[in-house]
Amino acid sequence: MSEQQRLRIAIQKSGRLSKDSQLMFKNCGMKVNLREQRLIAHCENMPIDILRVRDDDIPGLIMDGVVDVGIVGENVLEEETLLRQSQQENTEFKMLTRLDFGGCRLSLAVPEDFEFKGPRSLANLRIATTYPGLLKRYMDTQGIDYTNIMLTGSVEVAPRAGLADAICDLVSTGATLEANGLKEVEVIYRSKATLIQSSNPLSASNQALLDKLLLRIQGIIQAKESKYIMLHAPKAKLEEVIELMPGSERPTLLPLAGRDDLVAVHMVSTENLFWETMEALKALGASSILVMPIEKMME
Numbered sequence: 638m639s640e641q642q643r644l645r646i647a648i649q650k651s652g653r654l655s656k657d658s659q660l661m662f663k664n665c666g667m668k669v670n671l672r673e674q675r676l677i678a679h680c681e682n683m684p685i686d687i688l689r690v691r692d693d694d695i696p697g698l699i700m701d702g703v704v705d706v707g708i709v710g711e712n713v714l715e716e717e718t719l720l721r722q723s724q725q726e727n728t729e730f731k732m733l734t735r736l737d738f739g740g741c742r743l744s745l746a747v748p749e750d751f752e753f754k755g756p757r758s759l760a761n762l763r764i765a766t767t768y769p770g771l772l773k774r775y776m777d778t779q780g781i782d783y784t785n786i787m788l789t790g791s792v793e794v795a796p797r798a799g800l801a802d803a804i805c806d807l808v809s810t811g812a813t814l815e816a817n818g819l820k821e822v823e824v825i826y827r828s829k830a831t832l833i834q835s836s837n838p839l840s841a842s843n844q845a846l847l848d849k850l851l852l853r854i855q856g857i858i859q860a861k862e863s864k865y866i867m868l869h870a871p872k873a874k875l876e877e878v879i880e881l882m883p884g885s886e887r888p889t890l891l892p893l894a895g896r897d898d899l900v901a902v903h904m905v906s907t908e909n910l911f912w913e914t915m916e917a918l919k920a921l922g923a924s925s926i927l928v929m930p931i932e933k934m935m936e
């Protein structure tokens with residue numbers, strides 16, 4: 638098959654989304670040798686090429702139809718969309734699915750000793766960010782003037798370096814802010830990684846391949862969120878036990894050898910079973926409660 642006909646997927650070369658993107662494709666059954674530091678990696682068992690680029694380039698590559706599919710944070714996607722809209726450029730793409738990694742928030746943060754009494758406290762101050770479009774949209778809705786200081790990295794250092802009074806940057810655990818003597822004061826955008834597709838039509842075979850991959854990806858996400866639960870329950874308390882199990886519409890009931898008073902209950906739960914629920918189940922007389930991970934799922 639020629640290079641042109643292979644499905645082209647762009648992922649971040651190295652950074653926060655790289656490992657999870659690679660693992661997701663591996664779990665989909667794709668065999669890709671990414672060990673070499675090459676821009677393009679060929680999938681050995683499917684007609685797919687993986688392009689490894691900086692995450693900032695992925696939305697543009699999709700919107701310009703240079704690659705077919707991409708994994709990128711919603712923050713970067715939305716920022717590129719705002720930039721392109723301001724330049725009257727094409728912003729079309731198809732959102733395929735939100736993924737279960739790359740969760741973070743874009744927040745305003747100020748030095749610990751800054752007296753913050755709401756976004757108004759930032760009026761006419763300098764705010765350093767890598768996301769000028771998202772910051773402007775937020776400040777415009779608040780009706781607050783400010784000076785944008787564009788930085789592509791080390792944003793958290795800007796206040797200490799005297800470059801800015803506040804920052805607008807990505808936060809996950811908050812450890813980076815704390816290490817730089819800053820406090821988070823407003824969340825302006827919540828983001829996760831997403832799978833997006835170019836709006837250019839694919840060949841029938843590539844579209845079929847993508848549809849298959851998408852089902853596998855959704856199966857992986859669903860499986861990660863689900864648990865297989867097994868327990869022994871007293872027959873007399875069965876209704877109450879089933880009531881307590883999360884998403885327990887159709888449990889399987891099995892007889893237990895030599896025990897007429899007990900029954901085994903098996904079910905797939907779409908949620909985790911919390912300790913509190915396990916304790917409540919035990920209080921009802923349930924025993925041998927097992928909560929097991931599910932690797933793959935197809936409904």
Ligand SMILES: Nc1ncnc2c1ncn2[C@@H]1O[C@H](COP(=O)(O)OP(=O)(O)OP(=O)(O)O)[C@@H](O)[C@H]1O
Pocket residue numbers: 649650651652653654690691692693709710711712713738739740741807808809810828829830
């Ligand atoms: N602390 C975090 N926890 C989880 N996800 C994050 C975190 N920080 C960023 N992300 C998400 O991962 C994406 C990539 O983050 P990363 O810091 O690797 O980007 P980068 O430094 O711009 O990389 P590149 O070199 O590809 O431009 C972000 O746009 C965001 O969607």
Ligand SMILES: O=P(O)(O)OC[C@H]1O[C@H](OP(=O)(O)OP(=O)(O)O)[C@H](O)[C@@H]1O
Pocket residue numbers: 652653790791793806807808809810811812813814
């Ligand atoms: O709240 P935290 O858990 O500390 O995470 C936030 C940090 O993570 C990201 O940077 P990353 O560590 O990916 O490095 P980078 O600045 O080189 O992109 C982001 O830009 C923040 O700096």
Ligand SMILES: [Mg+2]
Pocket residue numbers: 691692693
């Ligand atoms: Mg980047």
